[in-house]
Amino acid sequence: MAGVTLDTVRKIYAGNVEAVKGVSLGIEDGSFCVLVGPSGCGKSTLLRMIAGLETISDGEVKIGDRVVNQVEPADRDIAMVFQNYALYPHMTVYDNMAYGLKNRGTPKDEIEKRVKEAARILAIESFLTRKPRQLSGGQRQRVAMGRAIVRKPQVFLFDEPLSNLDAKLRVQMRVEIKRLQKALGVTSIYVTHDQVEAMTLSDKLVVMSGGQIEQVGTPSDVYRRPETRFVATFIGSPPMNILPGKVEGPGRVSVGGQVITVTDMRDGLTPGSAIEVGLRPEDVQAGGAGSSSLSMDVDFVEELGATQLFHGKVAGADFVVQASTGQIPAETRRLTLSVDPANVHLFDPQTTRRLGKA
Amino acid sequence: MVENRPFRDFMAYLTLVIGVILVAFPVYLAIMASTFDTATIINGNMPLTPGDQTLENYSRALFYGGKTAREPVMGMMINSMIVALGIAFGKILISILSAYAVVYFRFPFRRTAFWVIFITLMLPVEVRIYPTYKIVADLGLLDTYSGLILPLIASATGTLLFRQFFMTIPEELLEASKIDGAGAFRFFKDTLLPLSMTTIAALFVIQFIYGWNQYLWPLLITTKSSMQTIVIGIKKMITTTDALTEWNIAMTTAVLAMVPPVLVVIFMQRLFVKGLVETEK
Missing domain, CATH: 3.40.50.300 (P-loop containing nucleotide triphosphate hydrolases)
Known part of the structure; x- marks a missing residue:
């Protein structure tokens, strides 16, 4: 060997x-x-x-x-x-x-x-x-x-x-x-x-x-x-959603005006600078009104049997949410999504590298 | 589905039958002529049913020959057989090796080599016959089997056929062979050659008939009657200066000349068609 x-x-x-x-x-x-x-x-x-x-x-x-x-x-x-x-x-x-x-x-x-x-x-x-x-x-x-x-x-x-x-x-x-x-x-x-x-x-x-x-x-x-946006979107199915965001402060970013908290975020990022926010379709939950939430306009629903894929837009960018069948009524047109701070991935828009804790 | 229309079918068959008659009738005539004596044919009243001279004609042709040529057809057939087999196998050997080189080896001017071979397609024996004659004569190969065979061996057709076939063989087969420890020769012997069997058969049939039917080249370089091929023999029997042409013997010889190619086609037909049509996966 x-x-x-x-x-x-x-x-x-x-x-x-x-x-x-x-x-x-x-x-x-x-x-x-x-x-x-x-x-x-x-x-x-x-x-x-x-x-x-x-x-x-x-x-x-x-x-x-x-x-x-x-x-x-x-x-x-x-x-x-x-x-x-x-x-x-x-x-x-x-x-x-x-x-x-x-x-x-x-x-x-x-x-x-x-x-x-x-x-x-x-x-x-x-x-x-x-x-x-x-x-x-x-x-x-x-x-x-x-x-x-x-x-x-x-x-x-x-x-x-x-x-x-x-x-x-x-x-x-x-x-x-x-x-x-x-x-x-x-x-x-x-x-x-x-x-x-x-x-x-x-x-x-x-x-x-x-x-x-x-x-x-x-x-x-x-x-x-x-480690990079490429890996984030290549591994995982459906691929990770990438949203345009802004740095608000340590552990905080905003997407379309809605602020979400992030566990894994590099220190010393300039507030106001652009950042890319990655969320896996299986990591966001519908409903709940925690401190981190996003609203989504649903366009259509794909049925996969055990799960459903909700396609729509968050802050103007394409977004997919995966949920167990029956968890969200299929006719829902507007969703409030709660985001676990541990499941937010941040990437540099220029280098596309991860902006996590060193 | 093609619809069943009696009239159309009838017309189709009629056309085909006319075609077959056009092709087959002269052959039939030759076979019939080989069963009569000279006089019956010469006086122009040869019946279309078999005569009673079959055995005499064939044994005379095979073992004695015509009155003027006096060369037994048996000897000519052996000559023709040696030449045809020599050309067929020689061509297969040369073209499979050159195709192997052109497809599987990267060497400088590979493309040029291929195009040079390709261009010779446009140069049949007849075009290059004078220089070829000169070379064969200078090498002292007149009236020899080598002289009859060698100049006809180089073949662009065969090289092209093998090249096309080799290109359909997946690259991975070569790579798997490499990993299995087979070098260039082993890959050729163990993989390429067995896969090429049907192509070889197809080429053999074509080239055997090509070699068997050679006329101009043997006519030029054979002077000894013991070296002449059967095709030349027929020609000599027909042109006589001072005697009546022995049409019965000439026709017998013609029929005998047809036999080996027909046998080759019959026995190799299955492989032949496969070789031209199918590429084995």
């Missing part, structure tokens, strides 16, 4: 396009690290550099204590699961899983032992003689994971492995990947654009944007204390 260390890794493509702009990251041995971000944020490129499928323009990638910048993919002791599975169409499931070991000159009986074992773990024993095209998407996904497992690598790399599955299967496979990773204890790096996958799978969540890391932390850290 081994951890993975990235030191100011850069990827510059021809034409001076910088896809990854100096990323430094330490991934502990045995942990599950998820890289999440919108398309084009450089997360896949970063993963492919760790795999050795892209050259590293600058910086250093270490697997364990070994710098692998110049090491061939096959010699990095990694295994990768691709989005389209990349199974060899002309080989049986067994041969697909055995191919990498064969190329390494592993003895036949050892190959058989490992393939059988992986097949048992993944419950694909009955398909071993089939070709990939005779399998369903979920089964192919398992074979792709089996191919990774038999190698007994130091690191698993996953490149959006669930994107090609339907929603139900995706949830199921997500749970299985997590269980498998915990059972095997192999360091895993997983790339996705789906923030639910990111939150549920990761021990360490890395949010990326524009070729840079926005924030690294545990999923709950990132959710509770987003």
Whole structure:
């Protein structure tokens, strides 16, 4: 087993396009690290550099204590699961899983032992003689994971492995990947654009944007204390509401003339200066008239079954409130919202960074 | 759904039948002609039903040859077979390797290389026949199998066909191979080659027939009758200066010349159609 260390890794493509702009990251041995971000944020490129499928323009990638910048993919002791599975169409499931070991000159009986074992773990024993095209998407996904497992690598790399599955299967496979990773204890790096996958799978969540890391932390850290406005609106569904506000004084900001109190606010902000106020749709309560309250004009309601989403405007900005079904009458046109001071996030309008306590 | 209209159906079938007759009748005539003696054909009253000279004609053609050429067709068929197989396999080998290079390797002037290959599509053998003849003659390859085969091997068509096919193979397959420890040659042998089987079959059929039917090139570079191909043999049987043309033997030879391509098409038809139509996922 081994951890993975990235030191100011850069990827510059021809034409001076910088896809990854100096990323430094330490991934502990045995942990599950998820890289999440919108398309084009450089997360896949970063993963492919760790795999050795892209050259590293600058910086250093270490697997364990070994710098692998110049090491061939096959010699990095990694295994990768691709989005389209990349199974060899002309080989049986067994041969697909055995191919990498064969190329390494592993003895036949050892190959058989490992393939059988992986097949048992993944419950694909009955398909071993089939070709990939005779399998369903979920089964192919398992074979792709089996191919990774038999190698007994130091690191698993996953490149959006669930994107090609339907929603139900995706949830199921997500749970299985997590269980498998915990059972095997192999360091895993997983790339996705789906923030639910990111939150549920990761021990360490890395949010990326524009070729840079926005924030690294545990999923709950990132959710509770987003460091930038980008992270705040990217993680969480529906996304966090951002309202234009003004600094009133220590622990106090105003939104559209209504003053709310804030627990996590940086000291020494100039009263009267502009500030952005972030509120998660699930963190505001309808009704109640505490010291911190906002009024909202409701435009329409989305039904989600267990919950309802109220769309409308607060102080001229779009605002969404999530409430348990039945808690607020659906025909309500005007809501008074009470805000827990602990759940208010403040951001600098210029730098978009969090203005929390140092 | 297409509606069921008897008159339209009738017209469609009629057109098709006329087309088939146009194509098939000369072939039928050749087969019939190969069953009569020379006199019956020459006097212009050849019946359209089989005659009684079949065995004589075929055994004479195969093992003795025409009166003037005196070259057994068996030998010509062997020559043609060697040339056609040589061209077909040679082309497949050359074009699959060059397509592999053009698609999977980044080297300087890769694009140029591809375009140069592409441009040769516009230069059939006939256009470059003089310089090619000169080179083959200087290399001392006149009247040899190598001389018959080598100049016809270089193929833009094959390279293009394989290139198109390789481009449909997902990039991830190559990457998975890399991670599985397969180098350039192993990836080619273990993944690309098995996936290309149908394309290879398609190309084989096309190129076998192309090689089998070569006329101008063998005509130019073979002078020994022991090296001539069956297509040349037919031509020699028809042009006689002082004797009557033995049409029955010429037709027998023509029928024999048709057999191998027909067999290749029949036995490889399934793979052939698959190779042209389908890209295996």
